[in-house]
Amino acid sequence: MKQKQTHHVVITYSFLIFVSLSFIGPMIFTVFSSFKNNNEIFSTPFSIPKIFRVENFIEAWNAANMGTYFFNSIVISVSTVIILIFTASMVSFILSRFNFKFNKYLSVFFLLGMMIPMQSVLVPISYFVGVLNLKNNLVALVLVYVAFSLPFSILVLTGFMKGINNSLIEAAIIDGASFWQVYLKLVLPLSMPAIATVSIFNFLGAWNNVVFPLLFINDNKLKPITLGLLNFNGERGSEYGLLMAAITITVLIPLIIYMLFQEKIEGGLTAGAIKE
Amino acid sequence: MIKKIIKSLTLCSICLAFLACGDESKDNDKVKIRLLTRMAGTSNSVKVYKDIISQFEQKHPDVIVVDESQGDESSFNNKLKTDLASGTLPNIFRIQGVANLGEYVDTNLLADMKPILDEDKEWGEGFNKGALNYYTIPGKDGIYAIPMEQGLMGFYYNKDLFNKAGIEKFPETWDEFLVAIDKLKDINVIPIALGAKSTYSVGHLHNQIFYRWLGVDAAKKLGSREIKWTDPEVVQTLEFIKVLNDKDAFSPSAPGISNDIATTQFKNGEAAMIFTGPWNISTFVDPEKTPVYANIDFAKFPYFKEKAEFKNQDMQVISPYMISGNLKGKEKDYTIELLKMLTSKDAGIRYVNEAEFLLPRTDFEADRNKVGELFLANNTLAQTSDGIGVDVFDFDKIPSMQDRTRNSIVSVLMGASPMEAGEEIQEEISRKE
Numbered sequence: 001m002k003q004k005q006t007h008h009v010v011i012t013y014s015f016l017i018f019v020s021l022s023f024i025g026p027m028i029f030t031v032f033s034s035f036k037n038n039n040e041i042f043s044t045p046f047s048i049p050k051i052f053r054v055e056n057f058i059e060a061w062n063a064a065n066m067g068t069y070f071f072n073s074i075v076i077s078v079s080t081v082i083i084l085i086f087t088a089s090m091v092s093f094i095l096s097r098f099n100f101k102f103n104k105y106l107s108v109f110f111l112l113g114m115m116i117p118m119q120s121v122l123v124p125i126s127y128f129v130g131v132l133n134l135k136n137n138l139v140a141l142v143l144v145y146v147a148f149s150l151p152f153s154i155l156v157l158t159g160f161m162k163g164i165n166n167s168l169i170e171a172a173i174i175d176g177a178s179f180w181q182v183y184l185k186l187v188l189p190l191s192m193p194a195i196a197t198v199s200i201f202n203f204l205g206a207w208n209n210v211v212f213p214l215l216f217i218n219d220n221k222l223k224p225i226t227l228g229l230l231n232f233n234g235e236r237g238s239e240y241g242l243l244m245a246a247i248t249i250t251v252l253i254p255l256i257i258y259m260l261f262q263e264k265i266e267g268g269l270t271a272g273a274i275k276e
Numbered sequence: 277m278i279k280k281i282i283k284s285l286t287l288c289s290i291c292l293a294f295l296a297c298g299d300e301s302k303d304n305d306k307v308k309i310r311l312l313t314r315m316a317g318t319s320n321s322v323k324v325y326k327d328i329i330s331q332f333e334q335k336h337p338d339v340i341v342v343d344e345s346q347g348d349e350s351s352f353n354n355k356l357k358t359d360l361a362s363g364t365l366p367n368i369f370r371i372q373g374v375a376n377l378g379e380y381v382d383t384n385l386l387a388d389m390k391p392i393l394d395e396d397k398e399w400g401e402g403f404n405k406g407a408l409n410y411y412t413i414p415g416k417d418g419i420y421a422i423p424m425e426q427g428l429m430g431f432y433y434n435k436d437l438f439n440k441a442g443i444e445k446f447p448e449t450w451d452e453f454l455v456a457i458d459k460l461k462d463i464n465v466i467p468i469a470l471g472a473k474s475t476y477s478v479g480h481l482h483n484q485i486f487y488r489w490l491g492v493d494a495a496k497k498l499g500s501r502e503i504k505w506t507d508p509e510v511v512q513t514l515e516f517i518k519v520l521n522d523k524d525a526f527s528p529s530a531p532g533i534s535n536d537i538a539t540t541q542f543k544n545g546e547a548a549m550i551f552t553g554p555w556n557i558s559t560f561v562d563p564e565k566t567p568v569y570a571n572i573d574f575a576k577f578p579y580f581k582e583k584a585e586f587k588n589q590d591m592q593v594i595s596p597y598m599i600s601g602n603l604k605g606k607e608k609d610y611t612i613e614l615l616k617m618l619t620s621k622d623a624g625i626r627y628v629n630e631a632e633f634l635l636p637r638t639d640f641e642a643d644r645n646k647v648g649e650l651f652l653a654n655n656t657l658a659q660t661s662d663g664i665g666v667d668v669f670d671f672d673k674i675p676s677m678q679d680r681t682r683n684s685i686v687s688v689l690m691g692a693s694p695m696e697a698g699e700e701i702q703e704e705i706s707r708k709e
Contacts, residue, residue: 037565123358123362126358214346234318235316238536
């Protein structure tokens with residue numbers, strides 16, 4: 001029995017170590033490469049840098065205009081997340097708690113949005129953005145992100161809200177709470193774990209997107225960090241050392257956000273358990 | 277918590293509104309010139325390009341130049357495709373290939389450059405005639421682009437490794453070339469550095485074999501469907517790729533590595549030669565980037581004895597600037613002025629001396645104290661071309677032929693027969709037409 005348990009532990013840990021290495025590997029490669037030049041990256045891709053070229057980070061910061069682009073990326077991503085929290089949770093509240101004639105059709109309608117590939121609508125969206133003179137408008141960019149992230153967010157939040165104990169809501173209504181109060185003071189706080197999960201996806205989606213800012217933003221003052229990274233790609237060659245340095249800096253912020261939200265998820269889950 | 281979120285939302289909205297407005301009111305009175313080219317990145321040629329744009333802006337404070345150029349191919353294509361489809365074409369842009377230009381002329385997306393070239397003789401007559409003629413369209417009068425880059429594709433080779441292998445000079449004929457490959461293998465070096473994961477590198481190699489075997493006009497005949505990819509003579513051009521592969525002229529890992537890695541193999545002296553364009557010269561002469569920099573020389577692709585008439589039918593790189601056909605008034609005048617500045621004799625001198633980047637003009641010479649021997653060798657041999665082609669698919673109206681032809685040629689390295697590769701390409705044509 002004990003031997004069986006030891007085998008089980010060995011297999012589990014081997015698997016976990018393998019998975020961890022496969023995730024950490026690319027990150028280590030990126031960090032090592034950020035100190036190298038092209039020649040060293042391609043001749044000894046996985047070795048520790050012979051010389052630590054710290055100047056790569058300085059040059060990358062300047063060449064990618066990272067100070068401004070960082071700020072823009074944060075504004076775009078945070079705004080997208082906040083708008084999505086409210087819009088998606090309101091829709092989800094209605095879909096999960098109200099029985100009306102078109103409830104199912106409405107759910108399917110939102111789900112259909114997930115089936116539309118982004119590439120297939122680039123031309124019509126950029127046509128409208130052009131016609132409505134919305135180029136170089138961050139609000140328009142944020143709204144496009146919101147539109148594309150809404151179906152997934154609604155799907156997750158609706159599923160979660162359906163699981164909230166109905167007696168809690170009924171008790172609140174008996175105590176005189178309006179639907180708005182039920183939503184704002186009861187359902188929204190109870191849904192925080194799901195909101196945190198959805199927010200991570202939405203934040204990363206907005207932070208990493210290249211295509212929409214590439215098409216809609218050409219003012220250097222408004223560009224996000226992903227467009228800054230493209231500065232290192234030339235027609236016939238790229239400065240991979242600088243690019244990796246820029247990526248290392250860029251990855252830091254989402255990494256911190258992710259870690260913060262991870263904590264929230266755990267906290268939220270515990271809070272939910274106590275209320276139940 | 278909720279209050280905090282509401283506060284954040286309000287703050288963000290204010291920030292967004294503030295940012296979104298920016299200096300629009302100030303900028304609204306200015307003429308805006310948008311550029312969408314491939315001149316992006318950190319190379320010296322891009323620095324010259326950006327510097328010329330800054331000079332133009334200083335000269336004209338009432339103009340804003342918005343440079344949306346993208347080095348990355350898919351980003352560039354996405355941007356150009358959506359701009360073309362949504363009718364928001366930039367003032368100066370670039371379309372690769374010449375097969376579809378007729379359609380763009382018919383829809384007034386492209387401006388005819390001939391009147392502008394004729395009007396300013398000093399600027400207009402300085403261009404290489406062959407490069408200008410590349411942008412004429414059968415059945416239409418006019419010239420529809422200004423060439424902004426030209427250079428001969430060929431073999432950059434390591435003289436030291438060739439000497440060690442007992443090869444005194446770079447082979448001139450295909451047969452001599454095959455003998456040289458055997459000799460290079462005998463000293464345990466990779467004869468030809470190739471990274472087929474970057475499919476364009478194999479595509480370029482095939483282009484040059486194609487022009488040496490069938491001539492540049494044959495590519496036009498493929499485009500006009502006078503000949504097919506399954507015709508024996510065309511299949512033979514794919515057969516030559518197989519011959520090189522069967523001879524182990526490439527590294528066994530060639531199908532899986534990128535062109536960057538292959539170029540590094542050559543720069544580190546692990547490979548004896550690489551088929552590429554002049555854009556690599558600045559790194560090939562840099563001791564920090566290329567340890568074997570002192571041993572590198574340049575040669576044209578060998579010719580086939582039985583096809584001596586195509587000895588100088590060469591693959592060259594020709595890249596264009598095009599102007600939107602919808603421009604009017606002041607915006608048009610400023611756009612033309614900027615285009616002239618970017619392609620003037622002075623720009624040509626700066627590009628060549630500061631970046632070893634060749635503007636296709638004949639009215640200046642490179643400063644021999646500033647440019648290297650390698651650049652001069654490339655430039656001298658480029659003058660011997662009596663037929664110039666870029667990519668074979670440039671003459672094909674089907675946009676997917678770029679990927680189709682390159683992928684099928686790569687499949688020959690993976691074991692497909694040349695006929696199978698030819699049939700695959702021909703099937704794509706049949707399906708799309």
